[in-house]
Amino acid sequence: MSYRYRACPTATQVEGLALHCQHARYVWNLACEQQSYYAVAGRVSRPPNSASRCRQLAEARAEFDWLAAGSSSVQQQALRDWDQALRNWLTHRSHRRPSWRKAGRDEGCCVRDVHVRRLNRRWAAVFVPKVGWLRFRLSRPLPATTGMARITCDRAGRWQVSFTAAQPAVARESTGSAVGIDRGVAVTLATSDGQHHHMPHSGKADRKARTLAARMSRQRRGSHRRTATKQALAKLTARAADRRKDWVEKTSTRLVRAHDVIVFEDLRVTNMVRKPAAKPDPDNAAAFLPNRARAKAGLNRSIHRSCWGLLARRVEDKASASGVTVVTVNPAHSSTECRACGHTQPGNRESQTVFRCLACGHQAHADTHAAQVILARGLAAPRPPQDMGQDPPPGGSARGKPEPSVARTTRSQAAA
Numbered sequence: 504m505s506y507r508y509r510a511c512p513t514a515t516q517v518e519g520l521a522l523h524c525q526h527a528r529y530v531w532n533l534a535c536e537q538q539s540y541y542a543v544a545g546r547v548s549r550p551p552n553s554a555s556r557c558r559q560l561a562e563a564r565a566e567f568d569w570l571a572a573g574s575s576s577v578q579q580q581a582l583r584d585w586d587q588a589l590r591n592w593l594t595h596r597s598h599r600r601p602s603w604r605k606a607g608r609d610e611g612c613c614v615r616d617v618h619v620r621r622l623n624r625r626w627a628a629v630f631v632p633k634v635g636w637l638r639f640r641l642s643r644p645l646p647a648t649t650g651m652a653r654i655t656c657d658r659a660g661r662w663q664v665s666f667t668a669a670q671p672a673v674a675r676e677s678t679g680s681a682v683g684i685d686r687g688v689a690v691t692l693a694t695s696d697g698q699h700h701h702m703p704h705s706g707k708a709d710r711k712a713r714t715l716a717a718r719m720s721r722q723r724r725g726s727h728r729r730t731a732t733k734q735a736l737a738k739l740t741a742r743a744a745d746r747r748k749d750w751v752e753k754t755s756t757r758l759v760r761a762h763d764v765i766v767f768e769d770l771r772v773t774n775m776v777r778k779p780a781a782k783p784d785p786d787n788a789a790a791f792l793p794n795r796a797r798a799k800a801g802l803n804r805s806i807h808r809s810c811w812g813l814l815a816r817r818v819e820d821k822a823s824a825s826g827v828t829v830v831t832v833n834p835a836h837s838s839t840e841c842r843a844c845g846h847t848q849p850g851n852r853e854s855q856t857v858f859r860c861l862a863c864g865h866q867a868h869a870d871t872h873a874a875q876v877i878l879a880r881g882l883a884a885p886r887p888p889q890d891m892g893q894d895p896p897p898g899g900s901a902r903g904k905p906e907p908s909v910a911r912t913t914r915s916q917a918a919a
């Protein structure tokens with residue numbers, strides 16, 4: 504995990520840091536360009552490896568004064584970062600291919616072997632080559648080791664310093680409880696014990712953002728007024744993102760503290776937020792039929808805003824550091840399968856909130872019911888060897904209801 508702090512650079516330091524970010528971005532984009540040049544079919548030679556790329560950087564620094572004016576360690580680290588990003592993509596650790604960095608959007612650089620100095624109870628400073636000691640606010644204790652510092656500037660113009668360190672364990676005592684979690688849009692997170700958690704969301708801020716975006720669209724590119732509107736919009740969206748991240752951290756800690764086993768659906772969020780395919784009109788070659796792209800875009804926005812992936816990742820990080828088991832199960836038909844009799848039919852879900860089984864009449868809140876189905880699937884799923892010794896812990900209220908058999912669960916999984 505990263506320990507992030509708000510940095511307060513002086514006006515001179517901002518210039519130096521911005522230059523570091525520019526150089527890092529230039530080197531990264533050049534590596535991208537090389538990779539795509541050699542990836543073209545028919546080229547015989549391969550793209551340069553990381554050692555030859557470092558040599559090329561040294562040659563470029565000898566030739567161009569503007570590049571040599573920057574820090575070589577920052578530029579080399581940008582190359583190493585790019586190599587790591589490419590490795591992550593090739594080994595499927597990341598689904599995103601490293602691509603071009605854009606000025607004003609992806610501003611950041613890395614400093615290796617950092618020196619961190621505590622100034623007082625509230626402030627510390629990190630040494631950045633050619634910039635000096637950069638002060639940052641100690642909003643939380645420093646990690647035990649600070650190997651590398653990443654310095655970033657977001658779109659709202661806030662400078663931040665972050666250090667990577669191991670995730671600390673959540674202070675907790677074993678509760679013996681297991682919980683299933685259903686992630687949704689109307690209810691961000693429903694648990695099998697009947698709780699509903701909602702992502703904080705401000706309609707007022709949304710309206711303000713829409714007004715600002717409309718105003719920006721009317722302003723001339725490059726004008727001072729457009730820059731001011733852009734800044735205001737960036738500040739608004741950054742605050743909303745901060746609120747979401749804060750909610751995810753608090754909710755994931757609460758879940759890990761309260762439960763010994765947490766069951767999630769294995770949602771492929773990337774596949775779920777795809778644009779709908781265009782529908783060609785069979786009668787008119789030049790036209791397309793309506794494909795509800797706008798409605799899907801709205802749904803996608805809500806899915807992105809619900810931070811499903813981030814929530815699952817943070818729960819997994821905290822759980823593995825605290826000895827809590829996380830199980831992921833097949834999500835197929837979890838909202839339409841009956842918990843009591845196993846009957847699966849889309850009509851079982853009467854509305855957004857009501858589940859009523861068409862076979863046995865079992866009725867429940869739809870999201871809570873889906874979370875209970877997920878919990879049952881998770882408890883029936885085979886566990887990794889280290890968990891086999893202990894009995895499945897007794898669940899919350901879901902355990903009071905008849906358990907679906909393993910066979911039924913596997914059948915619904917096979918239906919996927």
Ligand SMILES: [Zn+2]
Pocket residue numbers: 841842843844845846860861862863864865
């Ligand atoms: Zn039923």
